[in-house]
Amino acid sequence: MNEATTARVIQFTFAGSPLRAQAERVDRVHTNVLFITLIRSKFIQYVATGLSLLPGFLLQPLQRLLPPQFYLPGRLVLKTRKPDWGDEFANEKVMYQRLEPLQGRIMPRFLGDAEFNGIPSIVLSRLEGSPSYKQGPTALPADDFERQLKVLLQEFTKFGVIYDDPKLDNFLVVKGKVMVVDLESVCEEDKQDQELAVESHRLHIMPQYRRCLESLSNHNSEKETITNSTGWTSPRPSYTEIVRTTPKSYPSNVRTDL
Structure with a gap:
C-alpha cells in the first residue's frame, strides 16, 4: 500500500461540531489536501440520505438546526x-464566494470553514472523476478537452478574474466534463489581459494533454501486442512523471508553485 496515501482516521471541526472521518491524501504532492469519508452511524446515514433529496430552500433552514453530520x-x-500561505488561503475562500454561480458546474462546492489539527481549513465537495493526466482507455479526446478547457477558462473572465494556475493536475474529467480545482491563484485582471490569459493558458496546457494521450495510446498498443502474442497481460507500468510548468502570472502577486 502506498504510504503517502494510506487511509487513516482523523477528527476535525466543522460548524462547531467535531467530526470523524477516514482520510487519505489525494496524492504525494498535495499533502495539505485530503479525501475524507465521514464516519457516521447507520441512523445518521439514513437521515442524511433523506435530507439530500430535499430542494435547497427546504434543506438550508434545516442545516441551521441540525449538526453537520x-x-x-x-x-x-x-x-x-x-x-506561510495565509494570503493564498484567504484568496481561495474569497474567490469561492465570488464565483458561487460556478460551484458545482465547473468547480467543487465550497461547504464551509473547518479546523484540522488547530489549522484553518476548508471543506469542499468531492469531484468524483479522474485527474486529466490519469484517465483510462476512454480518455477525453484532445479536441473535446480543448473545447471544454477554453469555455471553462472563459467562465472565470465573466466575473472579472482569471484562473492563473494552469497545471494539468488541476483539471479533472468528471463523466466527460472538464472541471477545475484549486482557486488559490485566481486573480483580477483587466479585459485585455483576461483574453490573453485564456489563450496563453490554453496553449500551455494542450501540449501536455496531448502528450498524456500519446503516452496512453502507446501503452495500450504495447499492452495489446503483449496480450495477443502471449495470451496474458503484463502488469500495467506506472505513468512517467509529466513535467508541468506554470507560465508567468498576470501579475504574479500570488504564488503558483503548488
Whole structure:
C-alpha cells in the first residue's frame, strides 16, 4: 500500500461540531489536501440520505438546526492552509464566494470553514472523476478537452478574474466534463489581459494533454501486442512523471508553485 496515501482516521471541526472521518491524501504532492469519508452511524446515514433529496430552500433552514453530520455529503475534500500561505488561503475562500454561480458546474462546492489539527481549513465537495493526466482507455479526446478547457477558462473572465494556475493536475474529467480545482491563484485582471490569459493558458496546457494521450495510446498498443502474442497481460507500468510548468502570472502577486 502506498504510504503517502494510506487511509487513516482523523477528527476535525466543522460548524462547531467535531467530526470523524477516514482520510487519505489525494496524492504525494498535495499533502495539505485530503479525501475524507465521514464516519457516521447507520441512523445518521439514513437521515442524511433523506435530507439530500430535499430542494435547497427546504434543506438550508434545516442545516441551521441540525449538526453537520446530518447534512454533509459522505465523501468530501478537506483542504488545510499550508505554512506561510495565509494570503493564498484567504484568496481561495474569497474567490469561492465570488464565483458561487460556478460551484458545482465547473468547480467543487465550497461547504464551509473547518479546523484540522488547530489549522484553518476548508471543506469542499468531492469531484468524483479522474485527474486529466490519469484517465483510462476512454480518455477525453484532445479536441473535446480543448473545447471544454477554453469555455471553462472563459467562465472565470465573466466575473472579472482569471484562473492563473494552469497545471494539468488541476483539471479533472468528471463523466466527460472538464472541471477545475484549486482557486488559490485566481486573480483580477483587466479585459485585455483576461483574453490573453485564456489563450496563453490554453496553449500551455494542450501540449501536455496531448502528450498524456500519446503516452496512453502507446501503452495500450504495447499492452495489446503483449496480450495477443502471449495470451496474458503484463502488469500495467506506472505513468512517467509529466513535467508541468506554470507560465508567468498576470501579475504574479500570488504564488503558483503548488
